Amino acid sequence: MEIDIIPLAFMVSVTNPVLNFANQGDVCTAISGSTLFYCSQLEADITTCQKTYGKTILLSIGGATYTEGGFSSTAAAVTAANNVWSWFGPYSSSAVRPFGTAVVDGFDFDFETTVFNMPAFATQLRTLMNANTSKQWILSAAPQCPYPDAADGPMLAGAVSFDVIWVQFYNNYCGIQSFVAGSSTQNNFNFATWDTWAKTVSKNPNVKVMLGIPANTGAAGSGYETGTALANVIAYSKSFSSFGGVMMIPRCCD
Numbered sequence: 001m002e003i004d005i006i007p008l009a010f011m012v013s014v015t016n017p018v019l020n021f022a023n024q025g026d027v028c029t030a031i032s033g034s035t036l037f038y039c040s041q042l043e044a045d046i047t048t049c050q051k052t053y054g055k056t057i058l059l060s061i062g063g064a065t066y067t068e069g070g071f072s073s074t075a076a077a078v079t080a081a082n083n084v085w086s087w088f089g090p091y092s093s094s095a096v097r098p099f100g101t102a103v104v105d106g107f108d109f110d111f112e113t114t115v116f117n118m119p120a121f122a123t124q125l126r127t128l129m130n131a132n133t134s135k136q137w138i139l140s141a142a143p144q145c146p147y148p149d150a151a152d153g154p155m156l157a158g159a160v161s162f163d164v165i166w167v168q169f170y171n172n173y174c175g176i177q178s179f180v181a182g183s184s185t186q187n188n189f190n191f192a193t194w195d196t197w198a199k200t201v202s203k204n205p206n207v208k209v210m211l212g213i214p215a216n217t218g219a220a221g222s223g224y225e226t227g228t229a230l231a232n233v234i235a236y237s238k239s240f241s242s243f244g245g246v247m248m249i250p251r252c253c254d
């Protein structure tokens with residue numbers, strides 16, 4: 001199995017910045033005057049993964065414990081995006097840097113509840129990425145499979161240019177457990193719906209849709225499949241031109 005993109009999860013608060021990397025945070029140290037911390041081991045790991053193994057590293061913002069609710073205004077959202085860029089984007093010795101000199105390859109959004117002014121936040125990050133040609137940047141989101149997604153809907157309604165979306169085909173009626181093998185019409189499993197979104201609604205018509213699945217039985221409440229059942233779902237999903245691959249969410253912790 002070849003893994004190409006690795007999101008680091010999560011940044012659970014942005015305006016008052018907080019990182020939660022589970023057991024990976026055990027070896028991080030506090031940064032004076034900041035709520036962030038410096039992770040020397042992650043700094044080294046990110047650089048090694050990128051330069052030695054050719055992996056793409058994203059910072060995922062949100063997660064199940066995110067309670068910030070977005071931003072109070074579009075101006076606040078733009079300011080927050082500029083801050084995130086200074087913390088994790090191109091290196092500057094004058095900025096607070098949780099990953100030191102390591103630079104992530106982009107940002108991912110994983111929101112489980114309604115958030116406000118998020119299109120302005122995402123668009124500012126996209127603008128900063130487009131203005132920097134030092135690498136190929138990626139902006140992604142992880143909506144749940146019901147369409148439209150309750151949390152990410154405003155961003156996905158043609159407002160933000162995403163490169164990838166990791167659709168969570170688990171914990172919902174439209175998950176991979178609802179796939180009917182051999183049937184060209186799927187009443188519940190809805191990769192076709194997301195393919196239509198990619199071609200007709202997405203601001204980026206070349207966006208890739210990933211098949212998001214649990215990596216093991218403890219990673220999600222439902223949607224874990226193996227063997228032939230999983231192979232059939234992947235084969236069906238690959239028939240759509242927007243299909244970009246498979247995303248796996250682990251239980252914890254790698």
